[in-house]
Amino acid sequence: MRRFMFASSMSIxxxxxxxxxxxxxxxxxxxxxxxxxxxxxxxxxxxxxxGNSKAGFWLAGYAAVDFSSVENxxxxxxxxxFAPIFHAQYGDIFQFEGEVEFTVNKxxxxxxxxxxxxxxxxxxxxxxxxMGKFMSxxxxxxxxxxxxxxxxxxxxxxxxxxxxxxxxxxxGIALRGGLPKIADTRSNYVVFISxxxxxxxxxxxxVVIEAVGNTGSGSAYIAGGRYAVNPIGNMEVGVxxxxxxxxxxxxxxxxxxxxxxxxxxxxxxxxxxLNLRAEYxxxxxxxxxxxxxxxGTWKTWYAQAAYQFSSVNLEPVIRYSDYHNPEVNKNQWxxxxxxxxxxxxxxxxxxxxxxxxxxxxxDSSANNNRFLAQLAYGF
Amino acid sequence: xxxxxxxxxxxxxxxxxGTSPVSAQEETTDLANGAQxxxxxxMRCHNARxxxxxxxxxxxxxxxxxxxxxxxxxxxxxxxxxxxxASKTENDKQ
Numbered sequence: 001m002r003r004f005m006f007a008s009s010m011s012i013x014x015x016x017x018x019x020x021x022x023x024x025x026x027x028x029x030x031x032x033x034x035x036x037x038x039x040x041x042x043x044x045x046x047x048x049x050x051g052n053s054k055a056g057f058w059l060a061g062y063a064a065v066d067f068s069s070v071e072n073x074x075x076x077x078x079x080x081x082f083a084p085i086f087h088a089q090y091g092d093i094f095q096f097e098g099e100v101e102f103t104v105n106k107x108x109x110x111x112x113x114x115x116x117x118x119x120x121x122x123x124x125x126x127x128x129x130x131m132g133k134f135m136s137x138x139x140x141x142x143x144x145x146x147x148x149x150x151x152x153x154x155x156x157x158x159x160x161x162x163x164x165x166x167x168x169x170x171x172g173i174a175l176r177g178g179l180p181k182i183a184d185t186r187s188n189y190v191v192f193i194s195x196x197x198x199x200x201x202x203x204x205x206x207v208v209i210e211a212v213g214n215t216g217s218g219s220a221y222i223a224g225g226r227y228a229v230n231p232i233g234n235m236e237v238g239v240x241x242x243x244x245x246x247x248x249x250x251x252x253x254x255x256x257x258x259x260x261x262x263x264x265x266x267x268x269x270x271x272x273x274l275n276l277r278a279e280y281x282x283x284x285x286x287x288x289x290x291x292x293x294x295x296g297t298w299k300t301w302y303a304q305a306a307y308q309f310s311s312v313n314l315e316p317v318i319r320y321s322d323y324h325n326p327e328v329n330k331n332q333w334x335x336x337x338x339x340x341x342x343x344x345x346x347x348x349x350x351x352x353x354x355x356x357x358x359x360x361x362x363d364s365s366a367n368n369n370r371f372l373a374q375l376a377y378g379f
Numbered sequence: 380x381x382x383x384x385x386x387x388x389x390x391x392x393x394x395x396x397g398t399s400p401v402s403a404q405e406e407t408t409d410l411a412n413g414a415q416x417x418x419x420x421x422m423r424c425h426n427a428r429x430x431x432x433x434x435x436x437x438x439x440x441x442x443x444x445x446x447x448x449x450x451x452x453x454x455x456x457x458x459x460x461x462x463x464x465a466s467k468t469e470n471d472k473q
Contacts, residue, residue, distance in 0.1 A: 058440035087440040092453065095443045120443075125453035128446070140424075144448055150425040178452035188450020228450065233419035268423050275422075308426075343426035378425075 054091035061085040061099070064148035064376040071368040080104050081148060083115070095120050116169055116213075120176075130174040130192075133213040136167040137174065137190040137226050138240035139264040139281045141302075149378030152275075152306045152317045153336045154348050159281075159300025159323035163202060166281045166300065167211030167242075167262060170194035172221075186230040196220035199248045199258065199285055199293070207293055207327060209246065209283050220245035220257045226264075234271070240264035240281070248291055258295060259286030273310065278303040296326035306338075313340040317350070329357035330366060344378035413462030416455055424449070430466040438463050 061084040069075035082102045089095040098117035102110055118132030135143040141160045145151055159165035172194025179187045196218075197211035224242020231237065246260035264281035282299035302321035309315070315338040322331045336350030349372070356366040421427040433441060438460060446456040 056436065056440075058437050060437075060441070060444075087444060089440060089443055092439075092443065092456075095440075095447070097444060120447050122446075122453065130447065144424045176447065176450065178446075178450045178455060180452070186455075190450070230419075233415060234423065236423055270419075270422050340426065343428050344432070 054093075055089070057086065057088040059084060059086060060379060062147045062149045062376065062378040064374055066154060067373040069371040071370065073368055083147070093122055095122075126177045126179060127175060128177050130176060131172075133169055133171045134174060134192075135169050136211065137170075137176065137192065138167055138224060138242055138262055139226070139279050140238065140266040140268065140277075141279055142166050142168055145277075147378060148374065148376035149344050149346060151376075152304065152315065152338060152348075153319055153334050153350050154372040154374035155334065155350070155352065157279075157300070157302035157304075157319060157321035158330055158332050159298070159321065160279075160302070162212070163206070163208040163210060164300060165283060165298040165323060165325065166264075167197065167209075167283065169211070169213035170222075171213035171215060186233075187228060189225065189227050191223075191225035193221055193223045196222050196245045196247050196257070196260065199246045201293070207325075209285065209298055211283065217247050218255055218257075220247050222246075222260060222262075224262060228266075235269045236267070238264075238266045240266070246285060248288070248293065250290060251292075254290075256288050256290050258288045258291070260284070273308040275306045275308075276304070294326060298325040300324070308340075314338070315340060331355050331357060336372075346376050348372075348374045348376065408461035409458045410462050410465055412455070413458035413460070416451070416459050417462055420445075420449055420451065420455075420459075430463045431468070435460075435464060435467070 061082075063083065064079075064081045065077065066079040066081075067076070068078040080103070083099055085097060085099045087095065087097045096117075096119040099115040101113045101115050103113075104110055114133065116133050116135050118130050118134040120128045120130040122128050135146075137143055141157065146156065146160075148154075162168055170192060172192055174190055174192035174194075176190040176192075177188065179189060195214060197209055198214060198217070199209055200207070202208045222242050222244030224240065224244075226238050226240040228236050228238030240262065241264075242260075242262035244260055245257040248256050248258060250256060261284045262282065263284075264279070266279040266281075267277070269276045278301070280299070280301035282297050284297045285295035287295045300321065300323040302319055304317065304319040306315055306317040317334075317336040317338065319334045319336075320332070321334070323329075332355065333353040334350055335353075336348055338346050338348045340346050352370045352372065354367060354369055359367070417427065430438070442451075442456050442460050442463075445451060445459075446453070451459070
């Protein structure tokens with residue numbers, strides 16, 4: 001009897017197991033079919049969204065949130081920036097890109113600025129014809145380093161912000177691209193013609209050069225360019241020049257033009273995880289006897305070193321910058337540490353040691369040191 | 380205006396001498412050159428983003444952007460794109 005019961009139990013267990021195994025293998029087969037069907041549907045959906053057409057667009061950009069604590073001054077969340085960049089292209093023949101920058105003011109209002117909006121027609125492998133408002137190609141910082149997720153410190157070097165010594169944008173036409181290798185050395189170039197910048201007194205009383213790509217330059221233009229070589233792969237040395245006119249509106253409402261010249265030199269070198277960067281740029285304004293404003297030279301330079309410890313995602317940074325114009329002589333040391341959650345998601349903290357060399361700055365806080373923190377994301 | 384005119388004429392001359400139809404360009408790519416350019420050129424300005432960060436379509440926009448900003452030739456741009464495509468996993472290539 002016991003044997004019978006044991007045999008019966010075993011046969012029930014065995015048949016149940018066989019049935020279960022058979023059912024599971026059917027389910028696995030069905031799941032495999034479902035996964036394959038989903039893959040096909042996923043591919044079809046992607047093609048329906050993106051297609052294989054030559055025309056299309058893509059939204060990229062960057063965003064940042066800043067905190068600052070000023071010696072003898074305020075501590076606050078000092079700004080937030082959202083800068084979407086719209087890219088549209090037709091194959092590899094034409095691309096348009098435009099960046100709009102949204103920033104929050106102290107009173108909570110929002111500033112909106114069209115940083116650039118330009119189309120580039122790729123004429124051949126070595127020439128792109130760019131038209132519109134484009135970031136100034138003179139030097140490196142303004143054009144390539146200013147986005148928050150790229151700049152290794154929360155602030156720009158002295159004189160490399162708006163109305164500083166470095167031109168920020170141009171409205172005109174440029175021819176640019178990479179050149180064929182010469183003796184195994186790569187090089188690239190930009191030549192441009194654009195509307196002239198303007199010169200005058202800003203709302204805060206400072207005499208400023210507004211090299212920001214405007215449409216009100218009358219018939220005044222500037223021409224210039226940058227040529228850069230890569231003597232070794234991870235190094236670039238560039239020289240920038242521009243010349244032409246700058247416009248000024250007199251108190252009488254009449255417009256005059258003055259001579260305007262720009263010279264710049266820049267260098268970057270990567271040695272393993274060490275990034276070394278330096279740049280000098282100056283804008284020179286000629287005299288005009290009809291104007292009450294004196295001309296002169298607005299010049300600035302900076303040198304920066306950063307090292308990435310990839311094992312701990314930390315990157316210490318040190319930068320010195322020095323800015324001079326006819327009214328201001330300032331310098332600054334900035335020391336910072338970045339933590340990289342990802343290559344494009346970075347938390348930065350920094351301490352700036354600011355020095356007004358002759359206490360000439362209208363803003364009395366120019367000597368105050370600052371602690372800065374920033375969360376930056378490039379997308 | 381004189382110097383502006385001269386530069387404009389020089390640029391136009393260069394343009395006509397150097398222009399060739401885009402469709403006539405060779406489509407061959409050099410993966411090793413793309414990898415080297417990827418390592419050298421991207422890191423000069425910013426942290427290099429891994430190929431898996433973007434779809435290939437997004438990379439094509441990004442590389443046209445960098446062709447302008449970094450002064451790359453068309454051939455160099457195609458080499459870097461080929462390297463990115465080769466670096467992406469099969470599931471990641473869409």
